[in-house]
Amino acid sequence: xxxxxxxxxxxxxxxxxxxxxxxxxxxxxxxxxxxxxxxxxxxxxxxxxxxxxxxxxxxxxxxxxxxxxxxxxxxxxxxxxxxxxxxxxxxxxxxxxxxxxxxxxxxxxxxxxxxxxxxxxxxxxxxxxxxxxxxxxxxxxxxxxxxxxxxxxxxxxxxxxxxxxxxxxxxxxxxxxxxxxxxxxxxxxxxxxxxxxxxxxxxxxxxxxxxxxxxxxxxxxxxxxxxxxxxxxxx
Numbered sequence: 001x002x003x004x005x006x007x008x009x010x011x012x013x014x015x016x017x018x019x020x021x022x023x024x025x026x027x028x029x030x031x032x033x034x035x036x037x038x039x040x041x042x043x044x045x046x047x048x049x050x051x052x053x054x055x056x057x058x059x060x061x062x063x064x065x066x067x068x069x070x071x072x073x074x075x076x077x078x079x080x081x082x083x084x085x086x087x088x089x090x091x092x093x094x095x096x097x098x099x100x101x102x103x104x105x106x107x108x109x110x111x112x113x114x115x116x117x118x119x120x121x122x123x124x125x126x127x128x129x130x131x132x133x134x135x136x137x138x139x140x141x142x143x144x145x146x147x148x149x150x151x152x153x154x155x156x157x158x159x160x161x162x163x164x165x166x167x168x169x170x171x172x173x174x175x176x177x178x179x180x181x182x183x184x185x186x187x188x189x190x191x192x193x194x195x196x197x198x199x200x201x202x203x204x205x206x207x208x209x210x211x212x213x214x215x216x217x218x219x220x221x222x223x224x225x226x227x228x229x230x231x232x233x234x235x
Contacts, residue, residue: 047086050080050083050084050086050087053076053080054077054080054087054090054091056073056076057072057073057074057076057077057080058073058077058094059073060072060073060076061073061074061077061094061098067124067125067126070126071125071126071129074095074098074126074129074130074133075129077091077094077095077133078091078132078133081133081137085141088137088138088141089141089142089143089146091133092133092134092137092142092148093148093149095130095133095134096134096148096149096150097149098127098130099127099130099131099134099150099153100149100150100151100152100153102123102124102127102153102154103154104121104122104123104124104154104156105120105121105122105123105124106120106121107120107121119157121156121157122156122157122158123154123155123156123157123158127158128158128159131155131158131159131160131163132159134148134150134165134168135160135163135164135165136164137164139164139166139167142167147167147168147169147189148167148168148169149168149169150168150169150170150173151169151170151171151172151173152171152172152173153170153173153174154173154174155173155174155175155178156174156175156176156177156178157177157178158178159179160175160178160179160180160183161179161181161182161183162181162182162183162184163182163183163184164184165183165184165185165188166184166185166186166187166188166204167186167187167188168188168189169188169189170185170188170189170190170193171189171190171191171192171193172191172192172193172194173190173193173194174193174194175193175194175195175198176194176195176196176197176198177196177197177198178198178199179198179199180195180198180199180200180203181199181201181202181203182202182203182204183200183203183204184203184204185203185204185205185206185208186204186205186206186207186208187206187207187208188208188209189208189209190208190209190210190213191209191210191211191212191213192211192212192213192214193210193213193214194213194214195213195214195215195219195232196214196215196216196218196219196235197216197218197219198215198219198220199220200219200220200221200222200225201220201221201222201223202222203222205222205225205230210227210230210231210232211231211232212231212232212233213230213231213232213233214232214233214234214235215227215232215233215234215235216234216235217234
């Protein structure tokens with residue numbers, strides 16, 4: 001009743017101004033609430049879209065006998081790792097798993113001329129692209145409590161110029177006859193890895209584990225590096 005009496009005591013103009021303020025405030029509040037609702041829907045749709053992209057890319061990665069489809073899956077996963085921090089580490093693990101299971105590309109069986117055998121064996125093109133995803137990753141997003149697992153992987157004649165392989169598990173990996181100039185192996189597990197005829201002259205081996213890693217007379221090392229002291233074995 002007191003409120004009603006107070007309202008009646010106001011001048012008409014004051015009542016009008018009051019209503020204007022109320023309507024404007026209500027409109028602003030509705031706009032804010034609507035904006036929040038739209039943003040939430042956008043985030044939900046965006047997450048669903050990335051999930052769909054990821055599922056399709058993984059499916060492409062497992063395609064047999066169609067390298068172009070596999071390459072498309074690798075490119076898609078690479079883009080997802082850049083677009084979504086949530087999927088970044090999952091993509092790295094999927095790509096690493098893909099690399100681990102691959103063999104080398106050998107020269108055609110009917111090849112007889114020595115010059116035609118040059119450059120073989122080597123990694124397949126799709127494996128090279130998968131390797132590129134790993135070595136060009138934003139390593140600051142790596143999960144500290146985990147490592148990328150590339151044990152036993154084959155990197156023979158892969159393009160690894162200035163590659164980032166720091167803190168990766170590369171135990172028993174094969175880097176034979178590979179140019180490793182500028183490769184960052186800091187903190188990597190290279191135990192029992194193969195480096196026969198590899199060029200390690202400008203690679204970074206700080207804190208790398210090299211126990212029983214294999215090398216030969218053609219292996220090139222950084223200046224003042226002592227392979228025996230690092231625990232490596234010559235074959």
